[in-house]
Structures are given as structure tokens and as C-alpha cells.
Amino acid sequence: MCNQSVGLIQRAVEEVGISTVSITLVESITKRVKPPRALLVPYPLGYPLGEPNNPTLQHAIIAETLALFECDEAPPILKASQQR
């Protein structure tokens, strides 16, 4: 339920006028909670940034997540990561 909690907190923060992005591991939960912008990553629970001690991969995932701010669509924006 971590992914639900993230979405709920994200909604609250966005509502006070702060722009937000998040990572999600569970598509069905994020589709229900509809945080404004989320990147769906292809990793197991416990591994939202891919691998421990892999700064290159972690940076790539963060860059993809921050790129959601440049998306022209209206929220909710849910994109799949290009990482494997």
C-alpha cells in the first residue's frame, strides 16, 4: 500500500500549489488514486529506483520521472519507464 500512500500524499502536496512527481510500482493503485504525475517502473516492490548502489540507473529513472513535468498532457499523467 506504499504506492497508495505516495499517491495520497502527492495529491495533498500538489493541492497546496507545489508541483509533484512520483515513482510507482503498482499501476492499478496509481490509476485509482490519480496522483498528477507518476512514472511506472518495471521493478519488484522494494526497488523503486531499480538497483541498490547503481547511481547510473537511479539517475536515469529520476531523469525520466522529472521529465514528466515537460509532458503536454493534462494530469493524471502515468507513463511507463523505458528502463528494463
Place this chain on the structure above:
Amino acid sequence: MGMPFLRELNPIIRFFMRYYPGQRYLTSPNTPLSLPLNECKVALITTAGFYLSEQDSFESNDCSYREIPNSIQTHDLFGGHKSSAFDEQGIENDPNLAFPIDRFKDLENDGKIGSLNHRHFSFMGSITKPKPLIYKTAPEVAQILKADCVDVAFLTPV
């Protein structure tokens, strides 16, 4: 897009995650980015359940939060969410996996973001009764970040 990893979970957790009624919304709030990222003040929020040695640990269904100073070293983060739903070895090994503070310090040093806020926030993840989170603690953290003049929040589950 699918959820191939769900196959790796035990059947009870898999059933719970698929059919738990949960919160459902029809629309999203929307605050578009008003500044370039390299001028934004950024705060991190994690639901990995990290806390500092002098802070209380989290209990189950705990909607409270812990303030994590930006000056923290990742080896000083305690806890990390314990759950039978996932393997916690990754975040024990490298908290950046769910609280990427070292990565964001890199981005700050490289000028990719304006600055990091002086504090970040950690929540617990497995909350099946989220009303106190929705109506009290999440809005409280939102107001704190607003008072800190934070422009962007980056959120990670575990």
C-alpha cells in the same frame, strides 16, 4: 504495461493488492511547474518508513511522519519499512533506492535543480486505513513544504 512482478508475490498479498478497495478518485490536482527545474527548490518524500536514531520508529498503520534533515548521511537512516510484501534487503543496502537523497545532491551540485530543501519527509507505507493520512498528516506536510517555499516534491514508494 502489466504487473509481471505480482506473480512473484505470495497469493494472499497478490489477492489483497488486486482487490483491496482502496481510495479512488476521478480527477487529479494540477500545479504545473512555474520555474525551470534548475531554479526550483526540491523536497523528497518517501514512504519507506525511514527515521533517525533519536526519533520514534513507526508502528503498523502509522500515518505519522518523520522529518529528515537534508544534511543526513544515508547510513544514519534507520528502519526502513518492514513488510512481508517485499524484499527489504535493497533499501537496507542502499537507502537511495527509496529515498534518493545522494542522487539529488548530485543534481544540485550539477546545477540540474536549484536547491534541496533543508528537510525532507518520511512516512510509513503499509497504511490500509489512510483517513488520518488524507485529512491530517499529508496536508500538514504539504503546509510545511509550502512554508519552506518548496517548488517541487519528488515522491518514492518502496
